[in-house]
Amino acid sequence: MLFSGVFDLPWWGYVLAALGLTHVTIASVTIFLHRCQAHRALELHPIASNFFRFWLWMTTGMVTKEWAAIHRKHHAKCETAEDPHSPQIVGINRVLWGGVFLYVKESHNAETIERYGHGTPDDWLERNVYARFQVLGITLMGVTNVMLFGIVPGLLILLTQIVWIPFWAAGVINGIGHYFGYRNYDCADASVNIVPWGILIGGEELHNNHHAFAASAKLSSKWYEFDIGWLYIRILSALGLAKVKKVAPTPRFAEPKATADAQTLQAVITNRYDVLSRYAKSLKDIYAQEVERLGHWSSEAQTLKRFRDAMLRMQQLSDAERARLGDALKKSRVLATALAMRQELVSLWERSNASKEQLVRQLQDWCRRAEASGIPSLVDFSQRLRSYA
Numbered sequence: 001m002l003f004s005g006v007f008d009l010p011w012w013g014y015v016l017a018a019l020g021l022t023h024v025t026i027a028s029v030t031i032f033l034h035r036c037q038a039h040r041a042l043e044l045h046p047i048a049s050n051f052f053r054f055w056l057w058m059t060t061g062m063v064t065k066e067w068a069a070i071h072r073k074h075h076a077k078c079e080t081a082e083d084p085h086s087p088q089i090v091g092i093n094r095v096l097w098g099g100v101f102l103y104v105k106e107s108h109n110a111e112t113i114e115r116y117g118h119g120t121p122d123d124w125l126e127r128n129v130y131a132r133f134q135v136l137g138i139t140l141m142g143v144t145n146v147m148l149f150g151i152v153p154g155l156l157i158l159l160t161q162i163v164w165i166p167f168w169a170a171g172v173i174n175g176i177g178h179y180f181g182y183r184n185y186d187c188a189d190a191s192v193n194i195v196p197w198g199i200l201i202g203g204e205e206l207h208n209n210h211h212a213f214a215a216s217a218k219l220s221s222k223w224y225e226f227d228i229g230w231l232y233i234r235i236l237s238a239l240g241l242a243k244v245k246k247v248a249p250t251p252r253f254a255e256p257k258a259t260a261d262a263q264t265l266q267a268v269i270t271n272r273y274d275v276l277s278r279y280a281k282s283l284k285d286i287y288a289q290e291v292e293r294l295g296h297w298s299s300e301a302q303t304l305k306r307f308r309d310a311m312l313r314m315q316q317l318s319d320a321e322r323a324r325l326g327d328a329l330k331k332s333r334v335l336a337t338a339l340a341m342r343q344e345l346v347s348l349w350e351r352s353n354a355s356k357e358q359l360v361r362q363l364q365d366w367c368r369r370a371e372a373s374g375i376p377s378l379v380d381f382s383q384r385l386r387s388y389a
Helices: 011-038 046-059 064-076 092-107 110-116 124-130 134-149 151-178 207-212 228-238 262-270 272-294 299-306 308-313 319-329 333-350 356-372 376-385
Strands: 042-044 242-244
Touching: 011 042, 011 046, 011 064, 011 151, 011 228, 042 046, 046 124, 046 134, 046 151, 064 092, 064 110, 064 124, 092 151, 124 134, 134 151, 151 207, 228 242, 262 272, 262 333, 262 356, 272 299, 272 308, 272 333, 272 376, 299 308, 299 319, 308 319, 319 333, 333 356, 333 376, 356 376
Parallel strands: none
Antiparallel strands: 042 242
């Protein structure tokens, strides 16, 4: 009797049922909460939107405004003391195993919810049902599970549903997604892609891609990457239930212009993460050549090796570390020049108070000095910059 329900399944049938139900929850989080509500990357038809809201209430009890606000704050304050869940600040173990507690703590911060929670649903259902009776939804889900699968399987499936999002989203994505993995784009934060196939967590595995282009409805960027959340969005679009507002730009190239102009500037800024990624490859070549020239066992080469990742990823260093690296770079004019010119390149899209004409002149001057440096990698890169269309 304990196992009696509408469906009498073998053990593996209950496992598949649990995986299927939790995957619907994952899809609801990535499509509705994340890409639609937090970043406005797409619009959803009321049918789809209300289904996702209802399903998330039944399976997680999360409030849309709270989730969107906390996630927006994460982007705004990423890897700082104000970041609600940065493993770089509070440690990987605390985020991986206790990320849900960090989420709950931040959800009680009224300033966060008020400042970052704008534009989320505020209708009668949200105020009087979803936000007011969070536990009721999960209770109804439990009753439904028991009716469908029986007492023991139903409660086990409910337990799986309850822990699924706190572990995979609050723990794995917020933790490992800022700690272990590979990077396509040199963002200022520590975000990484966990694996190139975003299936189990709905595409959220491609976290570095997301931080590079937060407003993109598509999280995959390389030909070998797969974002199942994007597949679902395309299906919803074909059915008239979703409208994509923005995706990450695809770099286009033309014959190099003799002189960079306003269009070149706009293309460089639009594709800034592609620019930095390609520059990092040039910087790796320069670094390897300079370590070879200095001698692998020299003190300068050893220092450069120690700070290799910090140099390539533009990571923050302490005053003592910067001083030590600066001493080593005195023996490598080529690498010092390449690092300094990268920072100048970054300033093209960081200077909000400069006019377009000033930025065009800055880009033109950068290309001129790169080509006059005599450093082959910089000469080639200047030509590539003038090819962005």
